[in-house]
Amino acid sequence: MPFELDDLRLFLDVVDHGSITRAAALAHLSLPAASARIRVLEADAGSPLLLRHRRGATPTPSGLLLAGHARDVLARHERLRAELAEGAGATVVLPAISAVGTTVLVPVITAFLRAQPDIDVAVVMRTSRRIVADVASGRVEVGIAADSVDLGRLDARPLFADRLVVAVPRGHPLDGSAEVAFADCVAHPFAGTVEVDSMAEMLLSHSHALGARPHYRARLPDAAAVRAAVAAGVGIAVESAAAPHPDPARITRIPLSDPWATRTAMLVTRPGHRPSEPTTRLITHLLAHARA
Structure with a gap:
């Protein structure tokens, strides 16, 4: 049977999420x-x-039956790539939630790359649910997911605390609040990125729980563009408190009071799996930074 690896990944996403629609979105397919x-x-x-x-x-x-064999095939494929890479400079793929991957993780990875000149690292932005599914299936060896989702039976160790804030333009009705509940935010227009990342997925979930849906006036390429839209009064945005705050004169950041707005980024791996040597070195570095 001439199965393609991408088709097996797509099929596993359907099995893991119970939805062809969701699997299509994860694979960027119609x-x-x-x-x-x-x-x-x-x-x-x-x-x-x-x-x-x-x-x-x-x-x-x-x-x-196919799902079980597909997980084995994809896990062996990833191990083969890792072992081949070890001979001539390895690349470790590290999926991470966007709030961490674009903020506190950057200096940590930079320090690792300086210390390990023979290893390359590719940090890719994924939702927590996708990261958990990919690590559990063996598609990747390690990931950084939020503890706000079900981590299943994965080995999970805390790395970074992450507090969420809402960024509003100066003079906005929410400006001046010591903290704000997300329920008071959803009535206001939002600005966000084009890509559906872990933050957007989480906000949509909590909006649904409130019987609402965030209205995005602007979908923009990156976080810098979103902040420019917020400063211009186009909408508000939820982001990590660890994110850069380049324009305090025009933007106020207010902590969210909801319990889910304080979360921990967790390093997740498969129990019983022995990662490749480059991945083991990166894991050791990440945990050492977390302890520090």
Whole structure:
């Protein structure tokens, strides 16, 4: 059966999330394109792999069998890449939530790269749920996820505390508050990035719990553009307190009072798995920084 690795990853995302729509979004595919690739997998397998229903999709017995083998294949593929890379300068892929990956993690990774000239690091922004799924399936060896999601049976060790704040333009109705509940924020227009990252996913989840949905007046390329939009009065934005605050004259940052707004970034690995030597060195460095 000529299974492609990308198709196996897509199928595992469907199994892990129970939704072809969600798996398509994670793979940056349209729903019709993702559905077509799943149908090709089923044709190659010679039997249905998914039971499709109104709430999503669940694997058939054949689908569960394929999922188990797919995890093994993808894990072996990642180990092969790591072992081959070790011979001529290794690259460690480190998926991280955006609030950490773009702020406190940067100087930590920079220090690691100075100390380890034979290892390269690729930090990629992912949602916590995607990171947990990728580490659990063996697609990556290590990740940094928020403790606000279910970490399953992964080994999880604390790295960084992360407090969320809402950035508002000076003179905004929320300006001057010592702290603010997210329920008081959702009535105001937001500015955010084009990519759906861990922050956007979390805010959408908490908005739904309030029976609301954030209205984004602006979807922009990066955090710097979002801050410029906030300063111009276009909307408000939720960000990590560790993020740079380049324009305090025009932007006020107010701590969110919700319990979920104080979270911990956790280093997650698979229990019983022995990471490659480059990944082990990076893990040791990250934990040493957390203890410091």
